[in-house]
Amino acid sequence: MSQTPTPSQVDWRTLAQTLFPQGQQISGKDHFLSGTAQVDGRTVTVVGTTAHTPIGIEIALAQASVILQTVREHPGRPIVILVDTQGQRLRHRDEMLGINSYMAHLGKCVELARRQGHRVIGLVYDQALSGGFITSGLIADACYALPDATIRVMGLPAMARITKVPEERLTELARSNPVFAPGPENYLRMGGVAEIWHDDLAQALSAALTTDDSADNRAAVGLERGGRKWAQRVIQAVANDVPLNG
Amino acid sequence: METLNFRFEQGRRRLKAAPELVGVVSSGNLEVLIENVDLKGACAIEIKTAARGFGAIWEAVVGDFQQRWQLADARISINDMGATPAVVSLRLDQAVEAMVEEGA
Amino acid sequence: MSASYLEATARERILALLDAGSFNELLPPAQRVVSPHLGQLDAPVSFDDGVTIGEGLLGGRPVMAAAQEGGFMGGAVGEVHGAKLVGLIKRAIRKQVAGVVLLLETGGVRLHEANAGLIAVSEVMRAVLEARAAGIPVIVLVGGANGCFGGMGIVARCANTVIMSEEGRLAMSGPEVIETANGVEEFDSRDRALVWRTTGGKHRYLIGDCQQLVGDDTEAFRQAAMDALTALAQSGAPELTLAALESEQEMLRRRIATFGHAEDPMDIWAELGVERPETVPMLEAAAFTAMAQGLRIPFKA
Numbered sequence: 236m237s238q239t240p241t242p243s244q245v246d247w248r249t250l251a252q253t254l255f256p257q258g259q260q261i262s263g264k265d266h267f268l269s270g271t272a273q274v275d276g277r278t279v280t281v282v283g284t285t286a287h288t289p290i291g292i293e294i295a296l297a298q299a300s301v302i303l304q305t306v307r308e309h310p311g312r313p314i315v316i317l318v319d320t321q322g323q324r325l326r327h328r329d330e331m332l333g334i335n336s337y338m339a340h341l342g343k344c345v346e347l348a349r350r351q352g353h354r355v356i357g358l359v360y361d362q363a364l365s366g367g368f369i370t371s372g373l374i375a376d377a378c379y380a381l382p383d384a385t386i387r388v389m390g391l392p393a394m395a396r397i398t399k400v401p402e403e404r405l406t407e408l409a410r411s412n413p414v415f416a417p418g419p420e421n422y423l424r425m426g427g428v429a430e431i432w433h434d435d436l437a438q439a440l441s442a443a444l445t446t447d448d449s450a451d452n453r454a455a456v457g458l459e460r461g462g463r464k465w466a467q468r469v470i471q472a473v474a475n476d477v478p479l480n481g
Numbered sequence: 482m483e484t485l486n487f488r489f490e491q492g493r494r495r496l497k498a499a500p501e502l503v504g505v506v507s508s509g510n511l512e513v514l515i516e517n518v519d520l521k522g523a524c525a526i527e528i529k530t531a532a533r534g535f536g537a538i539w540e541a542v543v544g545d546f547q548q549r550w551q552l553a554d555a556r557i558s559i560n561d562m563g564a565t566p567a568v569v570s571l572r573l574d575q576a577v578e579a580m581v582e583e584g585a
Numbered sequence: 586m587s588a589s590y591l592e593a594t595a596r597e598r599i600l601a602l603l604d605a606g607s608f609n610e611l612l613p614p615a616q617r618v619v620s621p622h623l624g625q626l627d628a629p630v631s632f633d634d635g636v637t638i639g640e641g642l643l644g645g646r647p648v649m650a651a652a653q654e655g656g657f658m659g660g661a662v663g664e665v666h667g668a669k670l671v672g673l674i675k676r677a678i679r680k681q682v683a684g685v686v687l688l689l690e691t692g693g694v695r696l697h698e699a700n701a702g703l704i705a706v707s708e709v710m711r712a713v714l715e716a717r718a719a720g721i722p723v724i725v726l727v728g729g730a731n732g733c734f735g736g737m738g739i740v741a742r743c744a745n746t747v748i749m750s751e752e753g754r755l756a757m758s759g760p761e762v763i764e765t766a767n768g769v770e771e772f773d774s775r776d777r778a779l780v781w782r783t784t785g786g787k788h789r790y791l792i793g794d795c796q797q798l799v800g801d802d803t804e805a806f807r808q809a810a811m812d813a814l815t816a817l818a819q820s821g822a823p824e825l826t827l828a829a830l831e832s833e834q835e836m837l838r839r840r841i842a843t844f845g846h847a848e849d850p851m852d853i854w855a856e857l858g859v860e861r862p863e864t865v866p867m868l869e870a871a872a873f874t875a876m877a878q879g880l881r882i883p884f885k886a
Contacts, residue, residue, distance in 0.1 A: 296837055303834060306827055325758050325766040331783045331850050332840060333794045335757040339742030340833055346714040347825045365694075365703070366757060369736045373707035388699045393765075398696050400626050414622050414664075414701045427704040451711040453704060454668065463701055465621055466668040466708070472618075473611050473638065473672025474679060479618065482627050500615040505594055506631040507656030514614050514632055531629045558617075560629050 245361045245381070247285045247317065253436050254315075254358075255281075267294055268317055269301045275441050280305040283317030283371070290367040291324030295337040298371075302344040306351055313354040313444050314345075316375055320367035338370040345374045349449050356443050359384045359419065359428070376449040377429040379439070380419035386428070387417030413462040426457030426466075485528040485536055487543050492524045492553030494581065501579040504572045511561040511569060513576040517554060524552040530561040542566050546573045555580075588803045590728040591752050595637050595652035598688050601803035602726075602810060603641035603650060610639040611676075612669060620663050622698045631657045634665040638673045644811040646683035646818065649673050653690045655731040661695035662737065667705025674712040677721050684722040684814050684822075685713075687744070692759065693735010706736035713743045714825070722746070722822035724813050726806050727753035728799075732784065734759050742794065745822055745886045746813045748806065749786035749795045751870065756784035778866065782850040787865055787873060791854055792840065793882030800870040823886070833885065840882075857881065 247268060251259050254272070261270035261281050266288035271278050282301040284294060298316075305312050323334060348355055357372035359380040365388055372378035380386060388394070391409065395402035405415060413421035422428040432439040454470050457463030471477040496517040504512040518525075526543055557576065561569070590598060600608055612618050614632030623630050635657035640649055651673050653660040662670075670687070677685045694702035713723050723744040727733045732754030733741050741747055741755055749755060760774035760783075773779060782788055789795035796813070799805040823829060844853045854862035858880045868876060 292837075292841060296834070296841070299830075299834060303827065303831055307831075323757055325763045325771075327763060327772040327783065328845075330756045330758060330760075330763070330772075331788075331847070331853070332844060333742075333756075333789070333792060335738035335755065336742045336794050337837055338739045338757065340830070340837055342710060342739065342743060343714065343825055343833075344830055346711075346718070347827060347830055350718055350825065351827075366736060366739070368703070369707050369710065369739060373704065374710065388694055388703050389696065394696050394699065398626070400628075400697070404626070408625060412625070415699050417700075421700055422704070425700055425704055427700065427707075451708060451715070453708060454671070457704070463664055463704070465618075466664050466671075466701070466705065469612070469618060469665055469668035470672040470675065473669055474675035479612075479616070482624070482629065500613070502596070502614040502632065505654055505656035506629050510656065512614075512631060516615055529629065531627075558632070560631055562629050 245319070247319070247360070250360050254440055256437050267297055269297070272315070274444060279313045279315050279444070280309070281315045281317060284320050287319055287321040287362050289321050289324035290338070290370070291326065291329050292332055292334050292337045295334070295341045295370065299341045299344040302341070302348055305353065306348050311352050313356070314348055315440070316355065316357040316371050318357055318359045318363045318368065318371045319361035320364065320371065321362060322364035322368070323366035338366065341370045342374045349376060354444055354449070359386055361385070365389060373427065377443065377446065378427065379443060380422065380428045380431050382419065382431055382433055384419050385417060386419050386422050421462065424457070424460045424462030426453035426455070426460065426463060483530050483533045485530070485539050487526045487540065489524045489547045491522050492555065493551045495553055496555055496580040501576060503575045503579060506560045506562050509563055509565070509568065511559055511564045511572055513572045514558040515576040515580050516556045518556040520554050520556065522553045524555040524557070526557040526559070528559040528561060532561070532563045538566055542569050546570065550577050552577065589801050590750060590803045590806050591730055591801050593803060594656070595654035595688065595690070598803060599637050599639070599650055599652040602686065602688065602807050603643055604645065607642040608639055609641065610637060611673070612638065618665055620665055620698065622663065622701065626697050628697055634663060634669065635660060636666045636669050638669050643683070643686065643814055646814055647680070648682050648684050648686055648814070649677040650686040650688070652688035655690035655729045658695055658697065659731050660691035660729070661693060662691060662702050662705050662709070663695040663698035664701040664705055666695070667702065667709055670709045671712045674716050678716055678719045682721065683818055684724055685716055686724045686726065686810055688726045689733040689737055689741060690729030690731050691733055691735065691737045692731060693737050703736070706740065710736070710740050710743055713740055717745065717822065717825060720822055720824070722814070722817040724748070724810055726810060727755050727786070728801065728806060729753065732756065745817060747789070747795045747884070748797045748799060748809045748813065749789060750799055750801045750806070751786045752801050753786045754781065754784040755789050755794065781866070788850050791857060791859070791877060791881045792844070793836065793884050796884040798870050798874055805870070836882070836885065
């Protein structure tokens with residue numbers, strides 16, 4: 236499942252300037268981003284990754300540390316997660332040390348922030364693959380994406396190998412079916428991405444940060460937009476005894 | 482995937498009210514859902530199978546099954562992933578054994 | 586009544602877990618709520634989409650329970666499967682039951698449903714965290730042949746408790762995936778002993794990722810789940826707090842500092858003070874647990 240790295244489309248510094256015209260103090264070290272920025276006259280925490288870096292135990296822990304620091308020292312401060320990753324790091328050492336626990340810890344820290352009243356949003360600005368996406372964009376209150384972002388579970392050739400479905404068939408399905416097609420439009424239709432940001436990124440960010448709702452409504456959105464016709468209905472049937480019709 | 486349907490009229494043995502499920506849709510295996518349904522005494526069997534072209538064998542297995550049990554008002558639904566006739570017969574029998582009313 | 590948990594089907598496991606006669610299945614197979622996506626890939630469906638869910642009693646306490654069927658699509662999570670888990674957890678919150686017991690056996694995201702599966706796993710994760718915030722404990726059991734991998738390996742560590750057998754495995758990426766990506770030198774997926782040293786129940790127990798290690802026995806899993814539920818009922822299921830997460834942060838930081846240089850999990854066991862770590866795989870659950878006492882990193886969720 237080795238991925239041919241696509242060259243970085245987005246320079247994070249340029250992105251940061253566009254996102255935060257009021258100013259930003261973000262530093263990048265070993266493809267790990269952290270710092271602060273100003274939006275609508277207040278400070279937000281910024282954390283994330285760059286250069287399609289894989290998320291291993293160290294980066295997961297470093298991201299968690301930033302989240303915890305924000306909760307500890309800055310009540311109510313919004314958190315912006317900038318996502319660019321090729322997924323979880325695929326190394327024996329990470330599995331031996333329990334990378335699933337490090338990822339879970341990061342997810343729990345985001346949940347804590349949310350419960351304590353911090354708005355947490357994710358922006359996929361370049362790549363978001365597989366497990367790396369689960370504990371970044373997908374654990375936030377809402378996840379947004381740039382139009383040229385790459386979002387997917389796995390490349391089609393690898394998927395074909397593992398599922399034993401011919402690659403041609405997957406490619407054909409990918410053309411029309413949001414379930415298989417990579418890309419932010421499909422995640423948008425399925426409710427995984429709340430909005431795709433074109434044009435004025437700073438404005439879009441400002442609007443995203445003022446939205447109040449942190450409950451997970453992605454299944455309902457997926458039904459509304461037609462990308463996932465069953466998830467919400469099954470959830471309602473099981474949770475609230477709402478009859479499934481047909 | 483191939484779908485096959487069989488129907489046998491005038492069965493004799495009745496089933497209990499609540500449905501049962503046996504088996505798992507794993508490689509070389511199948512699941513059998515068996516339900517008590519008003520079919521005017523018939524037994525209807527629908528098979529969805531990943532292995533195409535075995536219609537004659539299914540017909541034989543299902544025919545033997547009906548000879549054995551002669552179910553009435555029974556709907557049997559199968560999801561099959563390439564089970565052998567022996568495994569199919571086994572699961573069908575297990576399904577019925579889970580369903581047969583006392584003293585029937 | 587003793588039976589191998591490993592060999593049992595999901596249905597058999599959930600019936601063995603709960604008090605006799607107490608299980609009431611939700612969305613049972615007769616309702617035929619199957620995958621809407623598998624058909625177009627010419628793949629067979631399963632009437633319960635590979636997960637059995639429902640309500641029941643565990644030691645007299647009302648719980649919701651779910652068991653993934655490892656035999657169907659490797660237990661992997663698709664749109665309907667994931668929604669059943671999310672709905673179950675939300676139902677548990679609404680009904681304020683004593684807990685949710687998840688019998689996980691899964692490769693993670695069901696690739697045949699790609700994007701829908703990925704979003705579904707993250708929704709399960711959010712739901713588990715929502716349950717914790719609502720004071721409903723979540724107990725995870727891992728003991729099936731396929732282990733608990735992928736995004737569901739993350740979900741498992743969001744729960745209040747993880748109970749494993751030696752046969753169970755808990756991790757994120759499977760060894761084959763790692764070998765394909767980075768070579769056999771990185772991880773020889775056919776070295777079963779290495780795979781189990783790295784991801785199996787005993788290793789997870791020793792490094793603090795598993796609360797209890799039981800034998801491959803449905804009765805042992807049931808007893809362990811009951812004990813966990815009782816303990817959580819008495820202490821009150823811990824919410825996520827800043828203090829608790831800072832403590833976890835420190836534990837995870839220390840894990841890297843202390844064991845980050847280890848070449849093999851046995852080096853970690855030796856570092857923990859296990860005498861003759863090469864004998865660990867041979868010990869029965871009770872003997873292993875006794876040996877590990879005072880040596881292992883305690884589990885905290």
